Amino acid sequence: MTVQWYPGHMAKARRIMESRIRQVDALIELVDARLPLSSRNPVLQEMAFKRPNIIVMTRSDLADPKATDAWCAHFAAEGILAVPANVMSGEGLGRVKDALFQATSEKVNRAKQKGLKRIIIRAMVVGIPNVGKSSFINKSARRSVAKTGNQPGVTRQEQWVKLGDIELLDTPGVLWPKIDTPEQGLRLAVSGAIKEHIYDVEEAAAFFVAYASKQYPALLCQRYQLDVIEPITWTDIQTVWPQVQPLFQAIGKRRGMLIKGGEVDVERVARMLVKEVQEGLLGRITFEWPPTAENDG
Ligand SMILES: Nc1nc2c(ncn2[C@@H]2O[C@H](COP(=O)(O)OP(=O)(O)OP(=O)(O)O)[C@@H](O)[C@H]2O)c(=O)[nH]1
Numbered sequence: 001m002t003v004q005w006y007p008g009h010m011a012k013a014r015r016i017m018e019s020r021i022r023q024v025d026a027l028i029e030l031v032d033a034r035l036p037l038s039s040r041n042p043v044l045q046e047m048a049f050k051r052p053n054i055i056v057m058t059r060s061d062l063a064d065p066k067a068t069d070a071w072c073a074h075f076a077a078e079g080i081l082a083v084p085a086n087v088m089s090g091e092g093l094g095r096v097k098d099a100l101f102q103a104t105s106e107k108v109n110r111a112k113q114k115g116l117k118r119i120i121i122r123a124m125v126v127g128i129p130n131v132g133k134s135s136f137i138n139k140s141a142r143r144s145v146a147k148t149g150n151q152p153g154v155t156r157q158e159q160w161v162k163l164g165d166i167e168l169l170d171t172p173g174v175l176w177p178k179i180d181t182p183e184q185g186l187r188l189a190v191s192g193a194i195k196e197h198i199y200d201v202e203e204a205a206a207f208f209v210a211y212a213s214k215q216y217p218a219l220l221c222q223r224y225q226l227d228v229i230e231p232i233t234w235t236d237i238q239t240v241w242p243q244v245q246p247l248f249q250a251i252g253k254r255r256g257m258l259i260k261g262g263e264v265d266v267e268r269v270a271r272m273l274v275k276e277v278q279e280g281l282l283g284r285i286t287f288e289w290p291p292t293a294e295n296d297g
Pocket residue numbers: 058059060061062085086087088127128129130131132133134135136147148149150151152153154155156171172173174
């Protein structure tokens with residue numbers, strides 16, 4: 001039976017999610033390694049019903065390795081196992097499988113004592129849109145069973161996928177409306193979790209450029225052949241917009257993104273910037289650091 005999740009209706013999505021969680025032995029929570037906190041579902045733990053939870057940090061190939069280490073330590077300090085993974089190459093997926101068997105070993109042992117021969121472990125794969133849930137399942141299953149695509153909202157219906165003794169439930173990405181700060185929303189936008197027509201692409205690009213001007217100036221300079229970059233502190237779009245203009249202008253000129261009269265097409269520059277960041281073309285970048293890490297910008 002297939003169930004429509006109606007991602008737009010949170011009460012209903014939550015009810016369906018809760019009933020599915022009751023059917024599984026463990027949760028595999030996918031977060032984006034570039035924004036491990038902002039991409040978590042804030043209410044998942046309230047619904048977990050004591051199911052073991054494994055965090056998989058996808059896109060580890062695009063994230064800053066130092067930040068990824070810091071995030072692993074951060075989650076470990078909270079007693080949560082977080083495994084960095086590249087779900088396109090499969091790197092890290094073996095560790096996830098091991099962790100799943102370990103987390104459910106009690107069930108397996110109990111079943112063995114009862115004399116059951118074949119024990120199936122069921123896990124639900126959850127996460128925000130476009131985080132890599134379906135790709136994770138395909139790679140784990142070593143076949144293309146779930147439809148994937150690099151935009152949010154590809155999976156519309158849940159689907160069980162068998163991989164030997166493990167069954168994984170693919171679910172549609174859910175973005176909870178409780179976004180704590182504007183910065184969290186902007187990180188989600190830059191990462192590709194939010195449909196393009198819903199957010200302000202110029203604001204997202206300005207937010208990213210300000211962040212990168214402090215955290216990754218060399219990567220910005222390299223990609224867009226800029227000389228020096230003054231660090232810009234993000235506060236809000238009104239304040240930061242004039243400060244990022246010289247950079248947008250320089251980048252626009254380099255790329256020949258001009259409108260009639262020779263002016264730079266700022267919106268086009270913003271769109272291009274966000275797209276290139278999402279594709280990882282600037283290099284390995286993490287958008288947020290654990291609260292205690294020194295590099296937090
Ligand atoms: N480089 C890289 N790209 C990834 C990784 N994980 C996901 N992606 C990219 O993200 C896209 C989205 O993957 P999906 O598996 O469709 O994401 P999903 O979570 O199922 O998305 P919805 O079904 O829309 O909620 C993939 O097509 C890849 O382009 C990763 O670990 N590394």
